[in-house]
Each structure stands twice: as structure tokens, then as C-alpha cells.
Amino acid sequence: MNIVVLGPGAIGSLWAYSLHQAGHTVALYSKQEHDKLPLQLDGNTPITLANNQPVSLQNADVLLVTVKAPQVIPALEVLRSDLHPDCIVVLMHNGMGTAEIVASRLPNNPLVLATTTHGALRQSRHQVLHTGQGSTQLGGYNSKGNQCDFLQQVFAHALPDVYWNENILDALWLKLAINCAINPLTAIHQVKNGQLADEAFKPTLHQLLDEVHQVMTCEGLTLSRNELNTHVYNVIQATAENRSSMHQDICHHRLSEIDFITGYLIQKAHDHQLDVPSNEALYQQIKRIEKSWTS
Ligand SMILES: NC(=O)c1ccc[n+]([C@@H]2O[C@H](COP(=O)([O-])OP(=O)(O)OC[C@H]3O[C@@H](n4cnc5c(N)ncnc54)[C@H](OP(=O)(O)O)[C@@H]3O)[C@@H](O)[C@H]2O)c1
Structure with missing residues (x-):
């Protein structure tokens, strides 16, 4: 799948690296201005991913949003016009209250919510440590999101354990x-x-x-x-x-x-x-x- 990670900090980088290793085409959207960014997870081989390329967004099957809660709405607003209406938007952050707003601003996109207990720590801008093994729950927020339970396998293949929760x-x-x-x-x-x-x-x-x-x-x-x-x-x-x-x-x-x-x-x-x-x-x-x- 074509997957864009918006906000490659600690948790976003962990998922970006893991999804890339699982065979997906992963691109980043970050606050850095470079076209490409290097990324290393623990002591593994570094990879290089496209960054801030509108074409990645236009082709994205999944947009995984891993910015912190206060940044979700402003970060999404900037790239809303490049997002395909079929692109599945996955919000993965602590706290609640963003989904209502995202659903109203992106009414045609499938919306999925996620919560994870994995631990990640950014050692430097391009290096992340997986500090704690955890699990992740995903579940649909709107009717199109409810049909995205196949994402459980996609995410589980990259970073287990992942569960689809009908009552997210x-x-x-x-x-x-x-x-x-x-x-x-x-x-x-x-x-x-x-x-x-x-x-x-x-x-x-x-x-x-x-x-x-x-x-x-x-x-x-x-x-x-x-x-x-x-x-x-x-x-x-x-x-x-x-x-x-x-x-x-x-x-x-x-x-x-x-x-x-x-x-x-x-x-x-x-x-x-x-x-x-x-x-x-x-x-x-x-x-x-x-x-x-x-x-
Ligand atoms: N870290 C964990 O172990 C962990 C575990 C479970 C849940 N969580 C939750 O996951 C969420 C993310 O946490 P985190 O620890 O990964 O935080 P983080 O390291 O601060 O990552 C957030 C990233 O989003 C970037 N960002 C902010 N605004 C942006 C924008 N407008 N466009 C693009 N990128 C933007 C930040 O860039 P800058 O750094 O340049 O500002 C940063 O790289 C939080 O809700 C947190 O509570 C974290």
C-alpha cells in the first residue's frame, strides 16, 4: 500500500520504519523542508523516505496521523486539498476530541482511530528507539472507516500485536x-x-x-x-x-x-x-x- 505518515516523531517514525520493512511504500510529511529524510530504528539499517511530496499524498491509500493532539487539525488543514477522498485517515494520538472535527472537515474519507501502548523515543531527528513492546487497537469512526478492518492485518504484519476493535x-x-x-x-x-x-x-x-x-x-x-x-x-x-x-x-x-x-x-x-x-x-x-x- 501507499502509506503517508504525517508527523514522524517517536511513534510516527516507529510505524513508518516498520511499515516500510513490511513492504509498503512509505512517505513522510514533516516540519522539515527536505525532499527526503533518513530514518533509523534501533540499530537497524537506515532507510530514506520521501518527505513533503504532494504526489505521495495524492497517491496515498492510508494517511497515518501521528502528530500530537493539538497539532492534528492544523497539520491536516495544510494538506487537505491534496488528499484523495478514498484515502483512509488513521488518527493515532493520546486524548480525544479531534475525530469529530476531522470527520466534519474530511466527510468523504474513511476515518479510523487508533491507540497504541508501544513505547518509542526519538534519539535524534532521524533515529528512533523502540523502547517498549506494546499493542495497538484500531477501529472505524465513520461508516467508511468501519469497513477498513483489513487494516488490522496490514498494521499487524508491520508491528504486532494489532486488534480491530468494533468499539474503539x-x-x-x-x-x-x-x-x-x-x-x-x-x-x-x-x-x-x-x-x-x-x-x-x-x-x-x-x-x-x-x-x-x-x-x-x-x-x-x-x-x-x-x-x-x-x-x-x-x-x-x-x-x-x-x-x-x-x-x-x-x-x-x-x-x-x-x-x-x-x-x-x-x-x-x-x-x-x-x-x-x-x-x-x-x-x-x-x-x-x-x-x-x-x-
Ligand atoms: N512516544 C510514545 O512512546 C507514545 C506512546 C503512545 C502514544 N503516544 C502518543 O502519540 C502521539 C505522538 O507522540 P510522539 O511521542 O511521537 O510525539 P513527537 O515525538 O513529538 O512526534 C510528533 C511529531 O509531529 C511533528 N509535527 C508537529 N506538527 C506538525 C505538522 N504541522 N506537520 C508535520 N509534522 C508535525 C513533530 O515535529 P517537531 O518535533 O519538529 O515539532 C514531531 O516530529 C502523542 O499523542 C503521544 O501521546 C506516544
């Missing part, structure tokens, strides 16, 4: 819930994920998850409050030594994905006339930190 929004909501609990707290307190298991964080986590669970229930999810607790504490334990992406973003004075994580939760809570004061407080704290860099 449920998977994204669960990931959002986990992110709402872990990301702002670890970023504000500058702690590794595992430290959230300390007694001191228990009351705050409890309140956050009560609020998140209420919103999820109103959104039609059937997960129980206890199950949500178990998922969150399992992730805290399994990733105890990790620094969350928001913790890293705040450390490096990079804009975080808070608007698409806690911000999305707050927006949905308002839709259902629910109050989520603990989540609002963390949202405001992250926003204040981000604002302090520019003032």
Missing part, C-alpha cells in the same frame, strides 16, 4: 480515563507514575475517578467504578518507572495534550450538566504552568 471509542475512553488520573498529577508533582500508588495520592485519585466514571457512564460506557479503579492502578503499577508524556512535556516546557485529555472530559461533563471540580482544578493548574512560560 470505548478503548479511547478507557485510555482517556487513565490519562486523566495519571498525567496531570504526575506533571504537577513531577513524579514517576509509580508514586501515585502512595497513600497521599489516594483521596485525589478517588475523587478524579469518581468524576471521570460519572461522565463515562453518561457517555454510555458500562465499565464499573471498581473496574476503572483496577485499570488505573494496574497501569500505575505496570508503568511505575515511567514518566508520563505530560510530565515530560511540562519538564521540557512543551505544550501538553491537556486540552484533549482533561479538557475533553470537562467539555463532555458540561454537555451532561455534570460538575467535575477535581479535574477542573488540575486542568487549571496545568494551564497556569503552561502560561507561566510565556508571561
